Amino acid sequence: MSLLELHDITFAYPAHGLTLNGACLRLGAGERLSITGPNGAGKSTLLKIAVGLLRPASGRVVAFGQDRRTEADFTEVRRRIGYVFQDPDDQLFCPTVAEDIAFGPLNLGKSKEEALAIVDSILGRMHLSHLRDRITHHLSGGEKRLVTLATVLAMDPDILILDEPTNALDIENEARLLEILQSLPQAILLISHSADFREKIAPCGYRLADGVLTPLD
Numbered sequence: 350m351s352l353l354e355l356h357d358i359t360f361a362y363p364a365h366g367l368t369l370n371g372a373c374l375r376l377g378a379g380e381r382l383s384i385t386g387p388n389g390a391g392k393s394t395l396l397k398i399a400v401g402l403l404r405p406a407s408g409r410v411v412a413f414g415q416d417r418r419t420e421a422d423f424t425e426v427r428r429r430i431g432y433v434f435q436d437p438d439d440q441l442f443c444p445t446v447a448e449d450i451a452f453g454p455l456n457l458g459k460s461k462e463e464a465l466a467i468v469d470s471i472l473g474r475m476h477l478s479h480l481r482d483r484i485t486h487h488l489s490g491g492e493k494r495l496v497t498l499a500t501v502l503a504m505d506p507d508i509l510i511l512d513e514p515t516n517a518l519d520i521e522n523e524a525r526l527l528e529i530l531q532s533l534p535q536a537i538l539l540i541s542h543s544a545d546f547r548e549k550i551a552p553c554g555y556r557l558a559d560g561v562l563t564p565l566d
């Protein structure tokens with residue numbers, strides 16, 4: 350079954366030429382695909398379109414079997430697609446790590462006890478329990494990156510979008526991230542410049558250049 354389809358997406362930022370010019374992509378259940386390509390090619394732009402943070406000039410977004418056009422459509426899509434942004438500071442906004450991770454489950458209607466149980470379970474699985482009560486703002490870049498992934502996993506999404514997830518990670522934490530990602534059942538869209546990381550997580554996928562996606566060899 351297809352979870353996400355992008356059909357002939359075109360997009361231009363105001364006062365720029367076309368960033369995307371007919372990009373097409375299909376992600377199936379449990380499938381893992383990489384997207385690579387030069388800086389500024391439009392990889393993040395494309396995936397922001399997939400979750401409705403940007404709207405294409407033309408083309409279709411089909412998620413979970415339905416055409417998605419309106420803000421209400423994309424609110425549901427964003428509940429089911431966890432997006433780990435390139436910059437953790439775009440995503441972490443609560444005083445402590447536990448509050449940041451609990452925020453999503455509380456928003457989905459979980460009780461405080463249920464949300465805190467999710468916090469402890471996710472942090473335990475990720476071997477990050479020592480960060481539970483830390484002030485988010487004081488974490489290192491790499492710690493923030495892992496906590497951002499924890500906030501997304503706490504929502505139990507069907508698809509994970511990871512935008513350069515190894516940025517700011519040391520060798521040990523990159524290995525830990527690899528282990529975590531390999532253990533997850535979710536479909537994954539991975540943007541990464543690291544051929545080694547792509548090979549380990551999602552060897553198949555696309556290269557984005559000149560506004561179109563072409564399959565990787």
Ligand SMILES: Nc1ncnc2c1ncn2[C@@H]1O[C@H](COP(=O)(O)OP(=O)(O)OP(=O)(O)O)[C@@H](O)[C@H]1O
Binds near residue numbers: 363386388389391393
């Ligand atoms: N809000 C914006 N307004 C205008 N131009 C933008 C905006 N956001 C991105 N761009 C431009 O659009 C192009 C595509 O950006 P995007 O972030 O999607 O590229 P990317 O492939 O993800 O790049 P990188 O590999 O460097 O992360 C770039 O030239 C960028 O400067």
